[in-house]
Amino acid sequence: xxxxxxxxxxxxxxxxxxxxxxxxxxxxxxxxxxxxxxxxxxxxxxxxxxxxxxxxxxxxxxxxxxxxxxxxxxxxxxxxxxxxxxxxxxxxxxxxxxxxxxxxxxxxxxxxxxxxxxxxxxxxxxxxxxxxxxxxxxxxxxxxxxxxxxxxxxxxxxxxxxxxxxxxxxxxxxxxxxxxxxxxxxxxxxxxxxxxxxxxxxxxxxxxxxxxxxxxxxxxxxxxxxxxxxxxxxxxxxxxxxxxxxxxxxxxxxxxxxxxxxxxxxxxxxxxxxxxxxxxxxxxxxxxxxxxxxxxxxxxxxxxxxxxxxxxxxxxxxxxxxxxxxxxxxxxxxxxxxxxxxxxxxxxxxxxxxxxxxxxxxxxxxxxxxxxxxxxxxxxxxxxxxxxxxxxxxxxxxxxxxxxxxxxxxxxxxxxxxxxxxxxxxxxxxxxxxxxxxxxxxxxxxxxxxxxxxxxxxxxxxxxxxxxxxxxxxxxxxxxxxxxxxxxxxxxxxxxxxxxxxxxxxxxxxxxxxxxxxxxxxxxxxxxxxxxxx
Amino acid sequence: xxxxxxxxxxxxxxxxxxxxxxxxxxxxxxxxxxxxxxxxxxxxxxxxxxxxxxxxxxxxxxxxxxxxxxxxxxxxxxxxxxxxxxxxxxxxxxxxxxxxxxxxxxxxxxxxxxxxxxxxxxxxxxxxxxxxxxxxxxxxxxxxxxxxxxxxxxxxxxxxxxxxxxxxxxxxxxxxxxxxxxxxxxxxxxxxxxxxxxxxxxxxxxxxxxxxxxxxxxxxxxxxxxxxxxxxxxxxxxxxxxxxxxxxxxxxxxxxxxxxxxxxxxxxxxxxxxxxxxxxxxxxxxxxxxxxxxxxxxxxxxxxxxxxxxxxxxxxxxxxxxxxxxxxxxxxxxxxxxxxxxxxxxxxxxxx
Numbered sequence: 001x002x003x004x005x006x007x008x009x010x011x012x013x014x015x016x017x018x019x020x021x022x023x024x025x026x027x028x029x030x031x032x033x034x035x036x037x038x039x040x041x042x043x044x045x046x047x048x049x050x051x052x053x054x055x056x057x058x059x060x061x062x063x064x065x066x067x068x069x070x071x072x073x074x075x076x077x078x079x080x081x082x083x084x085x086x087x088x089x090x091x092x093x094x095x096x097x098x099x100x101x102x103x104x105x106x107x108x109x110x111x112x113x114x115x116x117x118x119x120x121x122x123x124x125x126x127x128x129x130x131x132x133x134x135x136x137x138x139x140x141x142x143x144x145x146x147x148x149x150x151x152x153x154x155x156x157x158x159x160x161x162x163x164x165x166x167x168x169x170x171x172x173x174x175x176x177x178x179x180x181x182x183x184x185x186x187x188x189x190x191x192x193x194x195x196x197x198x199x200x201x202x203x204x205x206x207x208x209x210x211x212x213x214x215x216x217x218x219x220x221x222x223x224x225x226x227x228x229x230x231x232x233x234x235x236x237x238x239x240x241x242x243x244x245x246x247x248x249x250x251x252x253x254x255x256x257x258x259x260x261x262x263x264x265x266x267x268x269x270x271x272x273x274x275x276x277x278x279x280x281x282x283x284x285x286x287x288x289x290x291x292x293x294x295x296x297x298x299x300x301x302x303x304x305x306x307x308x309x310x311x312x313x314x315x316x317x318x319x320x321x322x323x324x325x326x327x328x329x330x331x332x333x334x335x336x337x338x339x340x341x342x343x344x345x346x347x348x349x350x351x352x353x354x355x356x357x358x359x360x361x362x363x364x365x366x367x368x369x370x371x372x373x374x375x376x377x378x379x380x381x382x383x384x385x386x387x388x389x390x391x392x393x394x395x396x397x398x399x400x401x402x403x404x405x406x407x408x409x410x411x412x413x414x415x416x417x418x419x420x421x422x423x424x425x426x427x428x429x430x431x432x433x434x435x436x437x438x439x440x441x442x443x444x445x446x447x448x449x450x451x452x453x454x455x456x457x458x459x460x461x462x463x464x465x466x467x468x469x470x471x472x473x474x475x476x477x478x479x480x481x482x483x484x485x486x487x488x489x490x491x492x493x494x495x496x497x498x499x500x501x502x503x504x505x506x507x508x509x510x511x512x513x514x515x516x517x518x519x520x521x522x523x524x525x526x527x528x529x530x531x532x533x534x
Numbered sequence: 535x536x537x538x539x540x541x542x543x544x545x546x547x548x549x550x551x552x553x554x555x556x557x558x559x560x561x562x563x564x565x566x567x568x569x570x571x572x573x574x575x576x577x578x579x580x581x582x583x584x585x586x587x588x589x590x591x592x593x594x595x596x597x598x599x600x601x602x603x604x605x606x607x608x609x610x611x612x613x614x615x616x617x618x619x620x621x622x623x624x625x626x627x628x629x630x631x632x633x634x635x636x637x638x639x640x641x642x643x644x645x646x647x648x649x650x651x652x653x654x655x656x657x658x659x660x661x662x663x664x665x666x667x668x669x670x671x672x673x674x675x676x677x678x679x680x681x682x683x684x685x686x687x688x689x690x691x692x693x694x695x696x697x698x699x700x701x702x703x704x705x706x707x708x709x710x711x712x713x714x715x716x717x718x719x720x721x722x723x724x725x726x727x728x729x730x731x732x733x734x735x736x737x738x739x740x741x742x743x744x745x746x747x748x749x750x751x752x753x754x755x756x757x758x759x760x761x762x763x764x765x766x767x768x769x770x771x772x773x774x775x776x777x778x779x780x781x782x783x784x785x786x787x788x789x790x791x792x793x794x795x796x797x798x799x800x801x802x803x804x805x806x807x808x809x810x811x812x813x814x815x816x817x818x819x820x821x822x823x824x825x826x827x828x829x830x831x832x833x834x835x836x837x838x839x840x841x842x843x844x845x846x847x848x849x850x851x852x853x854x855x856x857x858x859x860x861x862x863x864x865x866x867x868x869x870x871x872x873x874x875x876x877x878x879x880x881x882x883x884x885x886x
Contacts, residue, residue: 053881118745120752120783128756140744221706221744223886231708234607235877237635317776320582375608383615394621476608480574480600480621491580491603496748496768499776500582 020441025352025359028345031404032363032411036250038377039243039369046240049232054225058248061211061224064145065252068210071150073203076157077195079295081187084165087280088288094295095162099155099520101302102462103512105469105486106152107215107493108505112306113139113148114219115313115498140221148216151302153206157199159520160417163458164198165191167424170278183281197423200263201416204256208368208412211249215471215490225249226370239376246373253368257361257412264423307509310502317499323488328507331468331484335511338406339414339464343456345407346414350422350452351444360415367412371472374409378477398479405473410466414459421455422448461515468512485511571597573817576613577626578606579804583837590833591824597817606632610639618811623818626668626806629710631717633665633805634870642807647819653826653844657865658803667803667866668825669840672766672791672859673715674799676751679788681760687790690719690800693761694734702735703750703759706743707880710873711765711802716880717872718800721864725875732883743886748772748780755783765802766856770839774852791859798862804840 082088083095101109117123117139124134138144168191176186214226225248232241283291353359366374378401425448433443449456471486478487485504492501577584580603588599602609606627613622625641627633636642642664650659650666658667675687686692693702705712719728740759750762751769766789773784791799806825808818824830831842836850849857 114745118749118752119741119758120749120756120779122779125756138741141742218708221742221886223706223708227708231877233611234605234632234710235713235873237607237610237638237874239611372608376611379611379615383617472608475604476612478602480602482602487603494580496746 021352021444023352024348028349029353029359029363031345032349032366032408035374035377035405035408036362036365036369038379039246039250039373042240042376042379043243043247046238046243049238049241049244050236054228054245054248057223057225057228057245060142060222061226061249061252063142064149064217064222064224065207065210067142067146068149068153069203069207071146072154072157072206073199075150075298076154076202077161077199079154079298080158080161080165081191082291082295084162085278085281086283086288086291088283088291090292090295094299096517096520097299097303098158098295099516100299100509100513101151102155102159102465102519103468103509103516104152104303104307105215105471105489105505105508106149106209106213107219107471108310108489108502108508109148109152109302109306110145110216110219111493111498111501111505112309112313113144116306116309117144140219142222145217145220145222147301148220149210149213150206151306152216153209154298154302155516155520156205156209157202160198160202160205160420161195162520164195165278168194168278170276173278197264197420200260201420204260205367205413205416207256208253211252211368212370214370214372219493226372229370229373233372233376239379243373243376246369246376249373250365250369253365254361256368257364261361307506310498310506313499314502314506317497317503319500319503323483324485324503324507327483327485327488327504328511330482331486331508332511334402334406334474334484335464335467338403338410338467339460341403342407342410342414342463343418343460346411346418346459347449347452347456349411350415350418351448354422360419364412364415366408367410369409371405371409371470371474372476374405375473375476378405378408378473395479398477398482402474402477402479405477406463406467406470409470409473410463413462413466417455417459417462418452421452421458425451458519461519464515465512468508571595571814571817573597573599573814573821574621574623575599575601575626575821576609576622576624576809577601577603577806578609578632579603579626579628581838583834586837587825587830587833590830591821594824595817595820597820599821607635610636610641613641613809614639620809620811621813622809623812623814624806624821625809626804628804629714630667630803630805630866630870631710631714631873633660633803633807634867634873636807637664638871641809643810643812643815645808645819645822647823649823650819650826655843657863658843659805660807660867661865663807665805665807666822666826667805667843668822669804669831669834669838670801670843670861671711671804671840672799672801672861673711673763674766675761675790675792676754676764676769676787677761677790678754678757678759679786684788684790687761687792689796690715690792690794691731692792693763694731694738696738698738698761700738700740701760702738703740703753703762704735704743704885705745705747705750705763707877707885711747712763712880713873713876714802714869715763715800716876717869718794718862718864720872720875720879721869722795722797722862725879728876729879729883732879732885736883736885751787752780752783754787766841766853767839770853770856774839789856791856793860794862794864797864798860801841801861801866803843803866 079098083091115121127134172190173186176190181189214230217224217226225245228245229242232238232245349360349363429447430443433447438446469486471490474484474487485508489501489504592598609625613620613625625636627636637660644663646663654666659665677687686697707713716728716732719731747764747768750764751772753759754762769784769789772780775781794800806822808815812818828844828847831844831847832850834840835842835847835853839853841853
């Protein structure tokens with residue numbers, strides 16, 4: 001593998017981009033950023049919000065984000081390193097199963113844990129009855145929220161680190177070892193720095209999801225800036241105050257993306273002709289058991305225990321099968337069409353915006369914006385569109401708007417992997433294309449796009465899974481008689497009927513599992529690997 | 535390329551999504567050549583029992599109901615964004631404060647209907663007919679019957695007294711039901727006394743506010759606290775519900791109806807009104823009248839354990855024992871406008 005420090009100007013300097021690509025990128029970027037501009041307009045167009053107590057909200061958002069980051073970074077990295085590098089019992093299962101929590105809506109994890117570990121829940125009641133003693137740990141608290149959100153979001157780190165480790169060449173590690181570095185030193189000095197951009201990307205996704213979350217933190221009684229947004233809206237009845245509370249969230253998102261960019265700056269690594277997979281090492285029996293135990297523990301906390309509890313609660317009630325099936329079809333259709341549209345836009349953006357990181361970052365801010373905030377931003381432009389049509393036209397418009405909201409909200413998740421995929425294409429390939437007389441647009445079409453195909457599919461799957469779980473924008477913008485699984489689950493949860501709420505949540509899991517397994521089994525990244533290594 | 539193969543798939547999916555969105559309404563439309571009468575309902579209620587009521591309405595009148603469920607405030611924002619072309623006919627919310635905010639946002643138009651006025655007591659509707667209470671829910675106290683005597687909580691003030699220091703469970707100040715209760719206290723007792731009450735409540739909390747109403751009742755059952763604030767129907771539904779552990783809790787926990795200044799328990803409503811721009815105004819009024827009918831009220835009382843608004847409605851077995859409770863005569867529209875003040879008091883007192 002060759003390690004290329006990019007030249008100051010880069011190979012795709014502004015002066016060489018065709019207006020066509022530039023035009024497409026700007027269109028896609030503005031499309032994605034439009035709701036955020038709407039938020040700004042609404043925020044500055046209304047009266048001032050009551051900022052008393054907002055400091056506490058901001059602080060708890062910050063504490064939550066930092067805590068989640070410091071939990072998911074090591075857990076995602078260690079599990080990824082273990083399954084890529086070592087042989088231990090269960091490895092082949094863990095290497096895809098550890099990504100599965102991605103398929104569970106975080107609000108469902110919160111429901112399950114809040115119920116399971118509630119003071120009146122089975123665990124603590126049981127302990128009290130048997131030992132007259134109960135857990136000192138309160139699930140509805142900041143630490144509880146960190147556990148739940150980390151369970152939901154560590155797979156972002158796991159997936160991106162696993163792909164990064166897999167793409168690393170065994171040659172590099174061998175070189176390190178031939179220079180006298182032991183396996184641990186090789187990890188610290190070679191594999192780890194090479195995977196650094198992937199870590200930054202994975203953590204950034206997890207933290208942005210954390211900042212945007214409302215459902216889970218609400219359920220776990222942690223009040224963050226999203227609480228302030230919802231409060232301003234639903235108690236004060238002031239949309240502009242709500243939009244103002246969203247501004248710090250957007251600022252946090254922007255700084256996060258700047259930070260991620262910083263991490264990636266000057267570390268462009270591309271695969272070279274000498275690539276071959278890293279050898280898988282054996283562990284001592286004790287180490288192997290420990291590895292299995294660790295992966296098993298992570299999987300139990302993040303998936304098996306909460307989903308098992310949801311299943312038990314679900315089986316205790318009788319579901320409305322017809323309604324669930326209809327909602328399942330709706331969710332699936334929205335997921336497929338929404339993820340497709342989002343990725344098409346993201347590809348335009350990522351290719352067109354090479355060398356223009358600002359545009360790319362701006363269009364990704366929506367990912368850290370709570371869905372309700374995106375909805376606020378969309379309301380201004382949509383009010384125009386809504387007024388256009390009646391009846392069926394309105395239904396179609398609502399659907400288009402909803403898909404558009406998904407695009408705007410999830411562009412960050414889509415664009416990051418694609419951008420990272422494009423980063424891995426060696427400049428020499430681009431130069432070869434240019435020397436054959438292809439302009440940038442044709443190079444994009446015939447070289448970059450095929451090479452980043454794996455990354456496109458990966459981002460499509462991530463967006464698909466996110467849409468399956470998406471709630472606030474769906475609640476706000478959907479047409480009549482149009483329930484998704486997440487919507488049904490939230491209605492039952494609001495009515496405090498956990499068993500009924502568990503059914504749609506479990507169905508979301510079932511429908512998303514194939515996508516997650518495919519993502520996780522490396523199907524997406526192997527294309528890139530094969531292409532660049534051959 | 536896989537990417538392009540999926541184009542057709544995505545387009546098909548989009549078409550399917552569109553198809554789904556119109557299934558219910560379309561099924562009816564295809565069956566009859568004439569476009570049937572419609573009603574577009576924006577509702578913040580989310581109870582299964584309502585779906586059966588909608589079906590019944592369609593059967594009785596032939597009017598097809600299209601519905602969007604969501605949080606009250608997002609629905610209001612949507613109606614406003616849709617402007618004059620909004621399809622919304624009826625807006626329903628599960629809290630008087632939410633109805634008031636909708637009213638302030640200009641969502642409703644006045645309705646004068648002899649039937650609605652006859653069936654719904656004047657204290658439970660907006661004086662100019664902008665919105666109407668359709669069911670009642672008392673915000674009252676669940677207590678541990680082995681540790682607390684009912685006469686110890688015959689007034690809301692008792693919750694703030696030292697008797698219950700460290701013994702009280704409440705949910706957060708995000709709860710609209712708590713906001714409406716404090717709003718009613720401000721209305722009945724004045725700001726200062728209400729402020730003192732919120733401070734007393736915060737001082738008495740057994741734990742930081744958390745969970746929903748059922749969680750408060752369960753916490754009483756688990757011995758975490760002795761008294762808790764809850765809406766009546768959550769307790770009643772637990773007692774008759776599908777969860778065995780919940781049913782056991784209600785054997786240990788009883789309901790008390792404290793009084794506000796000696797005049798009765800705080801009662802909130804779920805209700806609705808006709809949207810200012812309603813394209814199907816007649817159907818909208820008809821739907822509200824249907825919901826106010828004895829039949830519909832009895833249905834909601836049976837399946838959701840909410841209290842009827844009309845005196846002539848029979849109280850089903852599950853809620854019958856509480857029929858004699860005394861409700862405070864305060865008109866709901868008076869406390870409905872005080873949620874913002876209430877939140878300020880609660881936040882200042884440290885009620886999270």
